[in-house]
Amino acid sequence: MTYTLNRTSPTANDVGQELRIEGLAAGYGKVQVLWDVSLHAAPGEFVAVIGANGAGKTTTLRAVSGVVKPSAGRITLGGVDITRAEPSRVVALGLGHVPEGRELFPHMTVRENLDLGAAMSAAARARAAETLGEVYALFPRLQERAGQLAGTLSGGEQQMVAVGRALMARPSVLVVDEPSLGLSPLMTQTVFEALKAVNAQGVTVVLVEQNVNLSLKLAHRAYVLENGQVVKEGTGAALLADPAVREAYLAL
């Protein structure tokens, strides 16, 4: 299957920006989850962050979004310091976040969930119709389901809405948290290929995943997170060939 994102008139947000995390430490109350996380994604790069449950993948993304306030370290988006910025500012600067577990608004229709994604920025609102067309081109299924309540969709369709909702804000960096959660292998494939298509349009993608095999095949580069620390990094292919990674995450 092939997907296209027809971006006609590029704006600043159509070009991927760099996301850089340096020495990040964060946690919840007295429980420290991240100890020293440093990673970056170059403009237009597809980066995967893999690791077991509880390694700190989701917390890393939540710190990027500004939902979790880091206790140390520095996060920049396109060179702008967003370390302790409010989530609304981070979104305004070009970050799109597809949260873990999709987190749709179940009592709103598919279309409303998508519209919501564009509602918070004037620039995104101005181009909402155009972006909606792109999202529908990426996920034709969503156009068919536009009037349906989001809560009645299948898991895969809900994941499409979650990705589409983030895209509606025209992000320059898209962070995606565990999209394969609860999806069939076929649906996972569909969603991953869509992310690839989004990336091919120049959007920087940071994918956090437990589906190590697929993520490493898809990503330009990847990081391995263990106990709140980055323990390995390399190209997707190199990590796939790494015996330690194969043993720990692929059970080979």
Add this chain to the structure above:
Amino acid sequence: MSARNVEGGTPVRTAPRREITPGAALPLLGFLLLAALFPFLPLGSRAEFLLQIAFFTLVAGIMALSWDILARSGQVSLAHAAFYGLGAYGYALLLKAGLPWLLAMPVAALLAGGVSLILGAVTMRLSGMYFAIATLAFTEVVRTIIQNLPESVAGGATGLLVPALLGGNSRAQYFLAWGLLAFTVLVSLAVRLTRLHFAFAAIRQGEETARVLGVSIVRFKLLAFFISSSLAALAGVLYAGKTFFINPLETFSLANSIAPLTTSIFGGLYTTLGPVLGAGVLRVAEELLHNSVKNGYLVVYGLVLMLSILWLPRGLMGLRRGRKHGGDL
């Protein structure tokens, strides 16, 4: 796009049903038009009495609709009586201070809106039951403060005389109430048709996710409070100017917080038409019952309310066929 069969031959509806058409505003316009014509009906000898009931129906409509606007942002408040009362007292005290009534009315509303920002800030991190209890406590605090101000200032527990609105002309008072309800309807529609709708709905359905999507929670929650409370204060101004006597116990009564809640639920939450329609139906039903079941009309009224909530989970708005969800204003 045409309907296509996917996944086991289930027909898929392709047209988005949530689109709002101009036609959706027709019932609303119809209701307002009927309400505007009411004083011109041949009401006979009971005209004064009927006009008074109609007046308070409009006030109930303002209260319910303004409460609903706050509820849309996920804040189920029991403090509506506080802002109703602050509007009534603010208006009375501003008149006492020598302000003309036309100025006292909006100033009282804005003051109440300002006070609501304090409550909104304090309750920012609360939700559900804790939020409701905090707003209930707030109402008591405001009432106690007003009651314990020096009697020369706010009349203490006895109450305060308020000059009659528009020289006591019932018809003029009615049209003023109508105008303020129409204004509330316009504000509600503005909330529904702008990004406020998305911000409020997102906060209501999942604050965490709303944040991640870039919704400034603090800003929009406070905005909802300000809009809602200012409008409730306008209802309080109407009440004060109509009854020309206000006291803390009645003005800040819990009933004034509960009624907007039940009216909105009965009419249809998160819509503009629902709470307005609910106020119309409930107030008329209440009066009819009051006349026919002299003793215990409240029991019957309560039963009607309970049954309708049981059978009409989406309120009166749920009765409209072919509109299972969406498209309503």
